[in-house]
Amino acid sequence: xxxxxxxxxxxxxxxxxxxxxxxxxxxxxxxxxxxxxxxxxxxxxxxxxxxxxxxxxxxxxxxxxxxxxxxxxxxxxxxxxxxxxxxxxxxxxxxxxxxxxxxxxxxxxxxxxxxxxxxxxxxxxxxxxxxxxxxxxxxxxxxxxxxxxxxxxxxxxxxxxxxxxxxxxxxxxxxxxxxxxxxxxxxxxxxxxxxxxxxxxxxxxxxxxxxxxxxxxxxxxxxxxxxxxxxxxxxxxxxxxxxxxxxxxxxxxxxxxxxxxxxxxxxxxxxxxxxxxxxxxxxxxxxxxxxxxxxxxxxxxxxxxxxxxxxxxxxxxxxxxxxxxxxxxxxxxxxxxxxxxxxxxxxxxxxxxxxxxxxxxx
Amino acid sequence: xxxxxxxxxxxxxxxxxxxxxxxxxxxxxxxxxxxxxxxxxxxxxxxxxxxxxxxxxxxxxxxxxxxxxxxxxxxxxxxxxxxxxxxxxxxxxxxxxxxxxxxxxxxxxxxxxxxxxxxxxxxxxxxxxxxxxxxxxxxxxxxxxxxxxxxxxxxxxxx
Numbered sequence: 001x002x003x004x005x006x007x008x009x010x011x012x013x014x015x016x017x018x019x020x021x022x023x024x025x026x027x028x029x030x031x032x033x034x035x036x037x038x039x040x041x042x043x044x045x046x047x048x049x050x051x052x053x054x055x056x057x058x059x060x061x062x063x064x065x066x067x068x069x070x071x072x073x074x075x076x077x078x079x080x081x082x083x084x085x086x087x088x089x090x091x092x093x094x095x096x097x098x099x100x101x102x103x104x105x106x107x108x109x110x111x112x113x114x115x116x117x118x119x120x121x122x123x124x125x126x127x128x129x130x131x132x133x134x135x136x137x138x139x140x141x142x143x144x145x146x147x148x149x150x151x152x153x154x155x156x157x158x159x160x161x162x163x164x165x166x167x168x169x170x171x172x173x174x175x176x177x178x179x180x181x182x183x184x185x186x187x188x189x190x191x192x193x194x195x196x197x198x199x200x201x202x203x204x205x206x207x208x209x210x211x212x213x214x215x216x217x218x219x220x221x222x223x224x225x226x227x228x229x230x231x232x233x234x235x236x237x238x239x240x241x242x243x244x245x246x247x248x249x250x251x252x253x254x255x256x257x258x259x260x261x262x263x264x265x266x267x268x269x270x271x272x273x274x275x276x277x278x279x280x281x282x283x284x285x286x287x288x289x290x291x292x293x294x295x296x297x298x299x300x301x302x303x304x305x306x307x308x309x310x311x312x313x314x315x316x317x318x319x320x321x322x323x324x325x326x327x328x329x330x331x332x333x334x335x336x337x338x339x340x341x342x343x344x345x346x347x348x349x350x351x352x353x354x355x356x357x358x359x360x361x362x
Numbered sequence: 363x364x365x366x367x368x369x370x371x372x373x374x375x376x377x378x379x380x381x382x383x384x385x386x387x388x389x390x391x392x393x394x395x396x397x398x399x400x401x402x403x404x405x406x407x408x409x410x411x412x413x414x415x416x417x418x419x420x421x422x423x424x425x426x427x428x429x430x431x432x433x434x435x436x437x438x439x440x441x442x443x444x445x446x447x448x449x450x451x452x453x454x455x456x457x458x459x460x461x462x463x464x465x466x467x468x469x470x471x472x473x474x475x476x477x478x479x480x481x482x483x484x485x486x487x488x489x490x491x492x493x494x495x496x497x498x499x500x501x502x503x504x505x506x507x508x509x510x511x512x513x514x515x516x517x518x519x520x521x
Contacts, residue, residue, distance in 0.1 A: 284428050291425035296439055299418035304406040305459075306442030312466075313422065317431035 013039075026052060026059045033065050042073035074104045091121060098129050107136050124160030128167055131157050135174055142229050143301045144222040150174060165194045172204075178225050179232035181215035184208050229297050229307075248273055251349055252330075255342060260335040262318065265289045266349065268328030276333070285333070293322055293329040310343070325350025366479050367392035370472055375464030377444065380408060380457040386416035389454055415448060415457055438466045451477045452484055 016035055020028040029052030036045035049066035056062060081097040094117035101110035111133035118126035131153035138146035151174065157167040168191045175184035185208040191201045216224065225231060252264040252275040263276030263285055272286035292311060300308035311322040314337075321338040322331040323346035330349040332338055338346075370379040371392040381390040391408045406414070423433050439446040445466045447458045456476060458469055 281429075288425050288429055292422060295418060295421040295425060299414060299421075300439055300441040300446075302406075302414050303411060303418075303439075303441075303446060305439065305444045305446065308439060308441050310438070310440035312436075312438040312440075313426070313434040314436040315432055315434040317426070317429070320426075 024055065026056045026062055029056070030061050030065060033062070033069070037065070037069055037072075042069045042076070045069040046073065071104060074100055078104075089120060091117065091123060091125065094120075094126065095129070098133075102133065102136060107133055107140065111137070124157055124164070127153060127157040127160055128170070131167065132170060135170060138174070139177070139231070141301050141304075141306055142225050142231070143304070144226045145302075147174065147178065147222050147225075163194060165191055168194065172201075175218070176204075176208075177231045177233055178218075178221045179216065180218040180221040181208055181211040183218050185212050226301060227294070227298055229301070247352075248349065249275070251345070255332060255345060258334075258339075258342060261332060261342075262335060263331075263333040265331040265333070266328060267293070267331070289320075289322060289329065289331045292320070292331075293324045296322070297324060310347075312338075321346065323347045323350050364390065364392070366390075366476050366483070370458060370469075370476055373469070373472060375461045376458055376469070377461060378408065378411075378457075378459045380412055380415075381451065382412040382416055382455045382457055383453075384416060384455065386413035388412040411459070412457070415446060416455060419448060419455065436470075440466060447473065449473050449477060451480050456480075 013032070013035055016028070016032040020032050029048060033045045033048040033052070036042075036048060046066050046069035049062045049069060052062040053059065053066060078097065078100055081093055081100070084093050085097065094113060098110050098113045098117070101107075101113060111130060114126055114129035114133055117123065118130060131150050134146055134150035134153055137143075138150055151171065154167045154171045154174075158164075158171075161167060168187055172184055172187040172191060175181075175187055185205065188201055188205040188208055192198065192205060195201065215221075221232075248266050252266060252273055255261060255264040256275040261276070263274060263282075265275075265286055266273045267286055267290045272283075272290070274282040274286050276282075277285050292313070293308075296311045297308045300306065308324050311320075311324065313320040318333060318335045319337050320331060320333050321343060322329055323343070328350060330346045332342060332346060334342075367379045367381060367390055370376060377393070379392045380388055382388050388409055391412075393408075418439075419434070419437060422437065426434070433450070436447075436449045438448075442462065444462050445460045445464070447460065447466045447469050449456050456473055458473060460466060460469060
């Protein structure tokens with residue numbers, strides 16, 4: 001940057017800081033953060049945005065700026081670390097790169113990094129990093145195979161890192177989140193052998209002791225997670241506050257008036273709202289949609305495609321378009337292809353029901 | 363068959379094109395050369411992918427069965443890390459895995475064209491095979507020895 005530009009931007013920064021001091025507002029914080037970002041000072045941009053967020057929590061612009069600044073900063077550091085690895089690879093660099101990739105949600109890259117690290121050094125920490133990446137992948141995708149592979153890696157890491165509680169703690173976390181209480185209890189016991197007197201683990205051990213009687217086996221628990229897409233510590237859609245049928249029904253009714261639409265359906269747990277077909281046909285239609293959503297969610301995870309966002313079936317029966325959400329799913333059965341507008345409305349409907357259910361928790 | 367999948371695999375955004383038997387056995391797999399899967403570590407083996415996709419279609423058929431709906435001719439599963447598009451081809455299923463940034467609708471025409479090419483490719487081999495099968499069809503009842511003259515009617519039969 002030339003001297004003149006630096007001088008001008010310096011005066012602009014001073015000006016914006018003064019504005020912020022005189023009249024603090026989300027806009028003035030955003031303007032200062034933006035100026036730092038323009039100058040390439042991402043750490044400062046993030047700091048200003050976070051400071052603004054403390055005063056104005058929930059401001060979307062400041063939140064976006066903070067996240068973006070951090071991401072850009074992380075990208076820059078990632079590039080530096082990759083360069084350093086090419087020149088002089090060593091465990092500390094791999095570790096930092098791995099942590100950075102995990103923090104930025106690039107799980108596959110993180111796992112590749114851990115694999116390279118392990119191949120180069122055979123270090124137990126690298127094996128643990130591989131297991132951690134695979135666990136993260138499982139917590140995102142809920143694929144049974146990922147969990148099994150993560151447990152295999154954790155077993156290998158345990159052997160390499162004798163008397164290190166980290167693999168056991170990670171294993172315990174995995175078992176608890178899938179609801180494999182028997183295995184979790186056993187692992188908590190092993191943790192206590194390594195760290196006797198840890199109050200948290202002791203409390204966990206006691207609660208697991210009480211839960212293990214009716215516990216499913218590990219395989220069954222993993223199968224259930226893959227099928228439902230929900231970990232045990234996540235609330236079930238039925239236990240959360242439900243959006244009233246009065247809010248959804250008019251939307252379904254309106255969709256049903258569109259030309260060619262035969263049925264508009266919303267399913268959530270065992271509850272279903274159907275506009276169009278009546279009586280037994282309505283019940284069958286809702287059941288079909290529920291099954292299609294369930295099977296497709298499982299298929300998407302097993303195919304390695306992640307969370308299912310949209311499902312479309314076309315045939316002699318017409319077109320069935322399903323928009324699965326976190327809590328429920330909305331579907332439209334029509335004679336002709338579903339228009340982009342209706343698809344968006346379906347997605348909005350599932351998003352709306354998810355957000356209204358989360359409101360009471362906030 | 364390679365020539366049928368080649369144009370599909372070359373479309374930007376298509377990760378893989380497969381021709382799969384209805385029981386999930388892959389007939390032909392074509393990986394895109396220029397497309398890199400974003401999660402290469404998580405990539406499912408093509409053979410597993412074929413079996414899982416065919417299994418999923420079977421499950422969907424069972425799910426829509428109670429409504430007396432026939433088998434879906436085209437199925438699209440759009441997900442966070444990509445989409446699966448599947449259509450019925452003659453005696454098989456044509457599958458494509460595409461990147462998340464690509465709309466599955468963009469594949470509608472190329473995939474239908476691929477199916478038409480398959481049908482065209484199979485037609486010359488199917489027709490001669492179909493004709494004799496009708497001609498040599500065995501009668502349900504044992505036939506009488508061929509009579510040279512007019513077949514005797516019930517009225518002509520004398521006891």
